[in-house]
Amino acid sequence: EDKVVQSPLSLVVHEGDTVTLNCSYEVTNFRSLLWYKQEKKAPTFLFMLTSSGIEKKSGRLSSILDKKELFSILNITATQTGDSAVYLCAVEALANTGNQFYFGTGTSLTVIP
């Protein structure tokens, strides 16, 4: 059964801390791994990763994929209260008739001033 597991389930940190969110997966016919941020509304796209070992960066956020060990991490440095959200990991798999997406249950991040 295809699955995506995120850890930790929740995290509370102080502003300025650095956090690492984890995503492991067991998915047949992997195509890409995506990270989204969800703040009580629709998920917004952060990163798409398709190749191992290539870090993607956007400001204080960065992510990397390990296709051999089947996991990805999302790092947030110098956290701010605006980073408080649920972070979702999704894996795209090639199916016979198209692409399916499998989401983890998310990591809830709370950043305290």
Add this chain to the structure above:
Amino acid sequence: EAQVTQNPRYLITVTGKKLTVTCSQNMNHEYMSWYRQDPGLGLRQIYYSMNVEVTDKGDVPEGYKVSRKEKRNFPLILESPSPNQTSLYFCASSLSWQTTPYEQYFGPGTRLTVT
């Protein structure tokens, strides 16, 4: 403005009363998909469509129907809603599924309550 729209945003209905949630995108995307989001279960894919007249089941298709008669629209139909379909529903679209993978853009969500 490039966007995915859904209607209605909120809906309370009764068991067995057929309903349709509309989804439309203005980005000329080929791929469209429906998800439901439930506490503790995350986002689960209901149906997806690779292009006009091409649809397939996701992980949780039971009790739902879809159609893709036009590229921009992908309605979700609940023929006989039941309380276990109470959920937050998201429509999403993506540029293409056939070549380079692309990110999905999500609509604002539809909060459905079935009593």
